[in-house]
Amino acid sequence: MGGLRRLLIFLLVVLKEPNMPEADCSCVPSSDCECPDRGFTNIPQDLPRSISGLELRRNLITTVNRPLLARYINLTNLGLSGNQITKITADTFTYLPKLKQLDLSKSNITEIQPGAFQKLPLLESLTVHSNHITMIQTGTFANLSRCEFLYLSFNKITIISSGTFDNLPRLKRLHLCQNQITEIQTGAFANYLPQLERLDLSSNKITIISSGTFENLPKLQRLYLNKNQIKEIQTGAFANLPQLEMLDLNSNKITIISSGTFENLPKLQRLCLFGNQITEIQTGAFANLLQLERLDLSYNKITIIRSATFENLPKLQTLYLKNNQITENQTGAIANLPQLEGLDLAYNQITIISSGTFENLPKLQGLYLNKNQIKEIQTGVFASLPQLEMLYLNSNKITIISSGTFDNLPRLKRLNLFQNQITEIQTGAFANLPQLERLDLSSNKITIISSGTFENLPKLQWLNLAQNQITEIQAG
Ligand SMILES: *[C@@H]1O[C@H](CO)[C@@H](O)[C@H](O)[C@H]1NC(C)=O
Ligand SMILES: *[C@@H]1O[C@H](CO)[C@@H](O)[C@H](O)[C@H]1NC(C)=O
Numbered sequence: 297m298g299g300l301r302r303l304l305i306f307l308l309v310v311l312k313e314p315n316m317p318e319a320d321c322s323c324v325p326s327s328d329c330e331c332p333d334r335g336f337t338n339i340p341q342d343l344p345r346s347i348s349g350l351e352l353r354r355n356l357i358t359t360v361n362r363p364l365l366a367r368y369i370n371l372t373n374l375g376l377s378g379n380q381i382t383k384i385t386a387d388t389f390t391y392l393p394k395l396k397q398l399d400l401s402k403s404n405i406t407e408i409q410p411g412a413f414q415k416l417p418l419l420e421s422l423t424v425h426s427n428h429i430t431m432i433q434t435g436t437f438a439n440l441s442r443c444e445f446l447y448l449s450f451n452k453i454t455i456i457s458s459g460t461f462d463n464l465p466r467l468k469r470l471h472l473c474q475n476q477i478t479e480i481q482t483g484a485f486a487n488y489l490p491q492l493e494r495l496d497l498s499s500n501k502i503t504i505i506s507s508g509t510f511e512n513l514p515k516l517q518r519l520y521l522n523k524n525q526i527k528e529i530q531t532g533a534f535a536n537l538p539q540l541e542m543l544d545l546n547s548n549k550i551t552i553i554s555s556g557t558f559e560n561l562p563k564l565q566r567l568c569l570f571g572n573q574i575t576e577i578q579t580g581a582f583a584n585l586l587q588l589e590r591l592d593l594s595y596n597k598i599t600i601i602r603s604a605t606f607e608n609l610p611k612l613q614t615l616y617l618k619n620n621q622i623t624e625n626q627t628g629a630i631a632n633l634p635q636l637e638g639l640d641l642a643y644n645q646i647t648i649i650s651s652g653t654f655e656n657l658p659k660l661q662g663l664y665l666n667k668n669q670i671k672e673i674q675t676g677v678f679a680s681l682p683q684l685e686m687l688y689l690n691s692n693k694i695t696i697i698s699s700g701t702f703d704n705l706p707r708l709k710r711l712n713l714f715q716n717q718i719t720e721i722q723t724g725a726f727a728n729l730p731q732l733e734r735l736d737l738s739s740n741k742i743t744i745i746s747s748g749t750f751e752n753l754p755k756l757q758w759l760n761l762a763q764n765q766i767t768e769i770q771a772g
């Protein structure tokens with residue numbers, strides 16, 4: 297090892313080009329020069345011509361142009377992040393035909409002239425995030441036939457004109473988040489982005505998604521539209537995205553989910569709609585999402601769940617409906633979901649749980665009904681939940697626990713009933729819960745604990761009866 301090392305050092309000395317002051321950079325000829333944080337105001341002109349990498353991040357460089365780069369024709373990596381370059385003119389990089397990675401982030405750039413990146417046939421990654429770019433002129437990214445990664449986040453772009461991203465045959469990721477985009481022109485992404493897998497448009501000011509916007513993106517897997525101001529999604533907006541797995545529409549201003557909105561998304565696994573203003577979900581809105589595993593509708597203004605709303609979702613595992621205004625249920629609204637494991641209905645206005653509400657949920661493990669207005673639980677409501685382990689009914693208005701309410705829950709481990717108005721627990725109410733470990737009945741109005749109330753709970757580890765009005769505990 298030591299011998300090899302000595303040989304390498306010897307070679308480095310031999311290979312070192314003559315008369316190279318190296319401007320404080322640490323260089324390996326034919327390889328890389330590392331010159332971050334050196335206070336350079338210009339691109340140094342005294343480094344080995346043979347280098348393939350030049351890292352100049354966090355200097356004070358204001359100008360980059362063709363003559364200044366002409367010396368380093370073998371560069372494959374050029375890092376100019378964190379400088380003070382304001383403008384990239386046409387042909388700046390045309391003497392760097394081998395360039396694969398170009399980083400121009402955090403450099404105060406306001407303008408990129410069309411042609412700036414032309415004649416970079418091998419460029420794979422172009423990083424321009426965190427600048428002050430307001431506009432992308434058509435043709436700016438033309439001829440980047442090998443480009444796979446294009447990062448334009450954290451700029452001030454307002455419009456995506458049609459043609460902007462035409463003809464990027466290898467592009468896999470396009471990041472446009474944290475800009476000020478209000479408008480996406482028709483065809484902006486439509487003309488030949490055959491490899492695009494990820495498109496991030498989050499944290500912008502988009503108000504409408506027109507039909508056809510995401511047409512012709514045969515490989516798109518993830519589409520981020522969260523944190524915009526989307527009010528309207530036109531029919532067909534997401535049509536023809538055969539590979540889409542994740543669609544994030546969180547934190548927008550959507551009020552209605554029309555039927556057909558998510559049609560033709562055969563691979564969709566995750567659909568995020570939390571933090572909108574949805575009051576209505578039309579029947580069939582989620583129809584035919586055969587691969588959907590996770591649907592988040594929490595923090596909306598939904599008042600009613602119509603039956604058949606969640607029909608035909610054979611793979612759905614988690615359904616979040618918390619923090620809505622659901623008062624009414626229709627029998628069967630959340631029934632028949634063979635893979636559902638988690639159902640969160642907390643923080644709603646539900647008053648009655650009718651029998652049949654949770655029918656045919658053979659895999660349900662967690663059911664959250666806390667912070668509602670539940671007064672009545674009809675018998676048999678929880679009767680067909682063979683896998684249920686957690687049942688949260690706390691912070692409701694339950695007055696009586698009838699016998700039979702929790703029958704047939706062979707896996708239940710945790711039952712939360714605290715902060716209700718329970719005065720009565722009927723005999724046998726907890727009689728068939730062989731796996732119950734935790735039972736919280738605190739903050740109720742229980743006065744009597746009848747003998748046999750907690751009989752037959754072989755796994756019970758923790759029972760909370762604090763803050764009640766218990767005056768009598770019967771023997772046994
Ligand atoms: C650039 O690379 C080529 C091919 O490896 C080599 O022949 C040429 O000498 C290099 N140019 C410089 C200036 O080092
Ligand atoms: C960025 O450019 C603006 C003018 O466009 C200038 O006022 C500001 O000082 C520059 N910031 C840096 C860090 O160079």
Ligand SMILES: *[C@@H]1O[C@H](CO)[C@@H](O)[C@H](O)[C@H]1NC(C)=O
Pocket residue numbers: 415438439
């Ligand atoms: C670059 O793209 C433009 C416009 O798409 C085209 O006219 C031109 O022929 C291309 N040049 C090269 C070298 O591919």
Ligand SMILES: CC(=O)N[C@H]1CO[C@H](CO)[C@@H](O)[C@@H]1O
Pocket residue numbers: 623624625626627646647648649650
């Ligand atoms: C609270 C409430 O509206 N519950 C309803 C649930 O669904 C059944 C059947 O449609 C109604 O009878 C309940 O009134």
